[in-house]
Amino acid sequence: MGYYEMVMNLSKNVFTLFLVLCLCSAIIIKNNRVLVNASPSTLMVPDDYKTIQEAINNAGSGDTIFVRKGIYTENIVINKSITLIGEDRESTIIDGRATGNVISIKASNVTIKGFTIRNSDPFVGYGIFIERFGNIVISNNSINNNNIGIQTSFSSRNQIYENIISANYVGIQLFYSSGNAVYRNVISSNTDGIDVYYYSVGNTFYENTINNNNWGVYLSFYIIIIMSSTITILWVISITCTLSKQLTYGVTMAKGIIGTIMKGRIWTRMV
DSSP, rough: OOOHHHHHHHOOOOHHHHHHHHHHHHHHHSOOOOOOOOOOOOEEEETTTTHHHHHHHHHHHEEEEEEEEEEEEOOOOOOSSOEEESSSSTTTTEEEESSSSSSEEEEEEEESSSSSSEEEOTTTTTTEEEEEEOOOOOOOOOSSSSSSEEESSSSSSSSSESEEEEESSSSEEEOOOSSOESSSSSEESSEEEEESSOOOOOOEEEEEEEESEEEEEESSOOOOOOOTTOOOSSSSEEEEEEEEEOSSSEEEEEEEEEEEETTTTTOOOOO
16 A cells, blocks of 8 residues: 555545544433523613513523513513613513502512502502512502502511502501511502501611601511600511501501500500
8 A cells, every 4th residue: 555545545534533532422412411601681662572571581590680661551460580770760661451460479589679650450460479589679669559569478687678658458568577678668548558467577667768658667467576756666567657647547557466555655566
């Protein structure tokens, strides 16, 4: 065999070996998928997606959805950890069309800010409904004309702050929810400003302005509290809020709680 034939055979063997290695690598990669963490993205509505729900459906965990000014007639379900930001609180509007909940949160680590959230079902709907998930941030929103503006149910470690909550049947309701912080909100012109129900302990309320509601704060079902005239509760719930011009009651305690007013303080104990 001549030198030329030897070189050609060697080249063929090297090429064949290269193809075999490529094939083996492809099989290994296929069977052992290599996961790459993509950087969080920002999705634009309506630039990238026409509706907020469509953007949520196409978002990944950790993504941000930025919504431009406009009226979005939707009932939104958030089922992944995202940040939802409106361009302007007064003119970026999510309208529930008097049907169901305007926003239902079914994931932890969700942030919602910069929206008007309005018109849930007037009898059983919520502006924002958080159930069994935590670490939710609700800030800088206008929440109005809902049955309940915000409800947390079996939910903890949420922050609700710097919102305007008005013209709802109930502004904020905590139900079997603990360790939440509610602060610097304006809560006005609701039937109930704040309802705290059923063993909702360890929550903190401070620097809220609560006025022109029928009932300012309603505490019910086995809540142990000590409260001062500035609404400071020292044990399992802490409240420092400004209460003014409630139409019926500033603070009401019922069902499982005994309260005594002494020099501007309300001392309560379990029955």
